[in-house]
Amino acid sequence: MSRFKLFIPLIVFAVLGLFFWKGLSLDPTRMPSALIDKSMPEFQLPIVKDAQRRVTVEDLKGQPSLLNVWATWCVACKVEHPYLNKLAKQGVMIFGVNYKDDTKSAQEWLAKLGDPYAFSVVDADGRLGIDLGVFGAPETYVLDREGVIRYKHVGVVDERVWQEIIQPIMQRL
Template sequence: MSRLKLFIPLMIFAVLAAFFWRGLSLDPTAMPSALIDRPMPTFSLPTVNDESLVITQNDLKGEVTLLNVWATWCVSCRVEHPYLVELANQGVKIVGVNYKDDVTEAQKWLKNLHNPYVYSIVDADGRLGIDLGVFGAPETYVLDRQGVIRYKHVGVVDDKVWSEQIEPIVAALSKG
């Protein structure tokens, strides 16, 4: 019995080592969303360039759409922006969500850096962001033709992210 007590610290160490080993194999950038395969949350918000134009979740139906959460205060959004312009020029439908931002600054941003968005929704108080489970900007969602969220990417969309992760999903949804 006393010899068995000598092995207790070794067993505890083995269990802890197994947990740490499992933790090292996880992707720290993975941000699962509870909204995957669920309809876009209900909202009714104005757009950055025309506050009289009110957009709802129903306006996101009909085409496969990228929904991009962005802000002028977001450094990563500035890095991502030229690539979004490139995607829009290739015919990718992108709708923006201007998240907790100043509308005047957002208008200047889109004028000076080019506007990749079909329209950009003003989410001044962040309620839509909360409903989407936004951690911070930039975040990009893929919506199918029925307005159902099929994928979420946290961070900058660049050529690698687009070609390896998002484009295959968009292509599959566009076919079916």
């Protein structure tokens, strides 16, 4: 029995090694969402550019679109932003969720870096983010014309992500 105790650390090390090896093979941008093929959560929030104007999930309906979760404190969002501007100029409908951010900073960001959003809602307390299952910014959701979530992308949307993943989904909608 005492000889068996000598092998316990080796067995524990081997089991941990298998878990770490498996973890290395996972795609960090693949984040499952319980909301795929479900309607957008209900909300009524002000928009960044005009706090007096409130919008709801009904304002997202009408055509396939992207819903982009962003913030001024998010470094990756700054990397992604020029590409979102490019997509908007190409006619892609993009809505924004300004997540747990200062509205004044968000207004300045959009004035300085361009505004790709049809509108961007203020989610100061993160409640909409919680309802969406947001892990952090940036995250982008593909919505169909009825406001049903068809895909969730965690991380920066760039040319490769757009061409290989998101654009084919939107073309099928």
